[in-house]
Amino acid sequence: MPNSTLYNPHISVDCVVFGFDGEKLKVMLIERSIDEQNELYNDKKLPGSIILNDEDLDEAASRVLNELTGLKNIYLSQFRSFGSPNRMTNPRDILWLERTTQLKIGRIVTVAYVALIKIDRKIVFNADDYSANWYDVSEISNMSLAFDHITIIEKGLEHIRHQLDVEPHLLFELLPKKFTISQLRILHDVVHRTRSDVRNFQKKVAQMPYLVMLDEVEEGVPHRAARLYKYKK
């Protein structure tokens, strides 16, 4: 549990963790339960934490992801900070914060990150006192989330879309190690909200030096098996 000499209770990090299940773009959220006058209230929040006193922001975000998933070397990129005084106005959020941190909390400015992870990695959700799940990004706007986390997810989505325009190879962070061109195309279309032509896509992909064709095909599909590829450096 947080301790006031270790933690800096004025600054936090939050991670918008994206994944791809083969069809939809997903975000990882943590279930939160608050006992409020004997009523149990459930909602969701982003993975995050207030920072440690001797910790850099990037380190804090890595720590959060590692504590959550057990993974290291996840693509992680800071995209924006949120510090409006009204992000702390919901009494439920204040109550939850003071209970979980055991600290007196004023305004917290949060530094937001996006992370990209391969959903197929066997993720060990550290489920002692919470559980985490994947949700469609399209469902988020109807959900009940803590603080201003809906806004943070929306901005994170915008950011990663821009970033994927600039650095298309980041798509590979979301795919399994071995993948088919269809999977890559579907992912590309999901993030760019387009429907690209199969032939033109093959052409474009053929010019990517970092995409290497393997001597393997997919297995267990009820039709012609597609060739597998991997991302090289």
Added chain:
Amino acid sequence: MPNSTLYNPHISVDCVVFGFDGEKLKVMLIERSIDEQNELYNDKKLPGSIILNDEDLDEAASRVLNELTGLKNIYLSQFRSFGSPNRMTNPRDILWLERTTQLKIGRIVTVAYVALIKIDRKIVFNADDYSANWYDVSEISNMSLAFDHITIIEKGLEHIRHQLDVEPHLLFELLPKKFTISQLRILHDVVHRTRSDVRNFQKKVAQMPYLVMLDEVEEGVPHRAARLYKYKK
């Protein structure tokens, strides 16, 4: 002077303010003098401030710019936060902070903004206890700046270059209300570090719906006067 009930001494904003003098891209820096054991030490810093307790981050950045220049409606965009514990390790910076704020200071996380302003606006630098000047961005790397402000400027420059790729009309924030195509081209080339062809540039510019030709030409030039344009919405 800051007062601990008004100010939040854990979070600050810093502004990387860009301007264009017709030839070079400039950054605004504030002169700082520190009296250190009877030696006067001079260096420079970005305009910035710790935030007020009830103030949003964007508001704090606007306030800083307004206090500095007297202007409102300046283009301002948050681009990154800096919170490494070592940004506060120079004893000169700590000394300066505690003297100017009269507060006990631990680590400060700063939220950095870029701003674009028209250098021709008659800026009233609020020069009671400091003075501000424009410096070539190319000179910055050899200068002595407070905290991690060199890094912040470099990242701000990267950010605004990207942003100008995405939103080319932001260039007009740096030009006077009325300008020539040459001025626009030179500015474009300075920020993109290119040398574009005059004819091709005219062609490109002719397709910008928001660029309107005026019935005026520049004055006082020792050669054929160029047509003036303005930026419309």
Added chain:
DNA sequence: ACAAAAGTGTTTGGAGTACACCCATGA
């Protein structure tokens, strides 16, 4: 044999790039 997705070329239009000369003005 059939259902389902894999894989494969050509044409066309628009955008970017390269390139050189005459024009208007002030000194």
Added chain:
DNA sequence: TCATGGGTGTACTCCAAACACTTTTGT
């Protein structure tokens, strides 16, 4: 009249987009 920058058109290349049929494999 000369020096200085202003203003203009054409040809080529390359990339993006549109578009339909044959192949492979499992059931």
